[in-house]
């Protein structure tokens with residue numbers, strides 16, 4: 001009868017590498033979101049008129065009524081309000097962050113959704129739920145059509161207001 005391994009030191013070990021490649025795609029809706037962000041600096045969304053839901057991130061079908069939203073695109077300004085946030089004191093490797101970073105979930109105006117991003121130009125003690133923020137985007141020529149195009153969100157009073165598309 002197999003009793004399992006009770007003495008780890010008795011285990012034989014092979015050292016080596018496993019060549020593995022990953023390729024994640026953003027999908028049709030995600031690709032349009034990123035290309036719109038790169039070209040225009042605004043957020044592409046889809047709207048289900050029946051359910052009065054505007055999806056951000058955009059969806060190709062309504063998650064409530066399953067309506068086809070592939071032709072229901074619109075664009076919204078990259079602005080919103082802090083819905084919730086957390087203060088991060090260490091990086092991924094456990095090294096202290098000085099100053100600490102604030103990461104927020106920002107509800108985007110005119111949508112039913114939002115995005116997570118760093119809050120910029122703010123001390124943790126100055127963050128307030130519901131405070132208006134604008135996305136800080138990479139300069140147009142540096143955008144690559146990825147989440148890295150969004151550096152973070154900054155309080156609206158710091159930046160000139162963007163025109164609504």
Ligand SMILES: [Zn+2]
Nearest residue numbers: 048051062065
């Ligand atoms: Zn719907």
